Amino acid sequence: MKPVIISEIDHVAHIKLHRPDMRNSFNAEMIYELTNVFEKLELRDDLRAVTLSGEGKVFCAGADLNWMKSMVGFSYGENLKDAEALYQMFSAQKKLNLPLIALVHGAAYGGALGLIANCDYVIAEDGTSFCFSEVKLGISPAVISSFVLGKASPLVRHYMLSGGVFNAQKAKELFLVDEIAGKEQAHHQLQSIIHQYKECGPLAVKKTKQLLKNIAEEGSPIKDLTTQLIAELRTSPEGQEGLKSFLEKRKPFWRL
Template sequence: MKTIVFTEIDQIAFIKLNRSDVRNAFNSEMIEELTQTFLALQARADLKAVGLTGEGKAFCAGADLNWMKSMVNFSLDENKKDSEKLYEMFAAMKNLDLPIVAHVQGAVFGGALGLVACCDYVVAETGTKFCFSEVKLGIAPAVISSFVLDKCTPAVKYYMTSAEVFTDVQGQQLGLVNLAGSKDEGTKEFQRVLHLYKESGPVAVRRTKKLLRELSLLNPNQHKDVTTKLISELRVSNEGQEGIKGFLENRKPSWKA
């Protein structure tokens, strides 16, 4: 892969945006590589979580200028297809049952906010700037909007329509960021949260994330059947039996040994 670096360490997959010369800006190649990577991770039962970072001083500055130049001459249909590819990347992240933890710094602009919104936990370094910059270009944060609104408080709508830059602390208030702190604090928190996922039953974590995603799409009348079915299945599963027995016997379950 040319635009991202993918590594695996102790059952954690790490994805690093690797176009630091352009502040890790999106282009069609990066979108394709990220999409295929997240789709492939769905089948990796041996992994427990994903860590997402960006190389250099900025996490991601949004769209690449050369990519934007090419879009100027696109037809309506070509723009639709191009936008659908971007949406599919975010959907691949959102629908991934593995939890995604991000550590961001510097700048998180434009489409990069879609990446952050699709993560389960986000650490932002002090001084990180966020901006829904699209309206300044005469376009809209359309593709990322549903993912952002699902993650954030309604107050985020102001920033989406005004393109006002906001801080890491404001991002925390909006629900976009979980922890804002120094680089060292961010690194420690990033590692701490990834370790938490390693301590929990991997199937239970995946099934819980999937459940939380599905509940928002279901009629409340369906919640009883869906939730009681899941807990019943997990209680009699190998992982559930091992976890409960480990607790009762005052020992670590096999996945922590």
């Protein structure tokens, strides 16, 4: 059974964590597969958005127990290599310049919160629980920390330090979740968000996402980034089409 399943419908790639018997927990194979998937999707020019969800009762329960058992016997060097592979996965996800929407249900523990933090829009079903469970195990949410703190409110620090469980409403207050909905409503809202992205120029969306990431990096040359990008997009075929179609009161070619 593959730990990650990919499907494509109408220019949207759907990533599904697929270890339901293990609560979609991370192991080395899943980390490798997700890294591969994110890197390949970044090369696609025909896609408009990507969704991320989990098969079974929960979104993702964090680290696989057998994987964790193997870490106990690892040397420092082996643990470092293992952690670097996990970081590479989150980094590949963050580099993805397509809109990324997560549909979260059941539970999102440990590393799952890193996946969520790297998404552009997160819909959580009612009753979903969240937890930075690492400190309860005597370790740290170290690898995901920079990704989480790049999105969440500073108030998330309490939960990273205490390992306390919190609900979807608290996750929304912490800016880890954008919207809370019932099961049926969540799937309906997912389609609505996808439609919103499809209404926009695909190049403009990619460039804007890239811009937002660059601005967030300390020391970025903001003036050059912003002025050069708008000049580039205004003179691009897509930008010209967008401006002309607006003035001519017609739909631009990218409206699907």
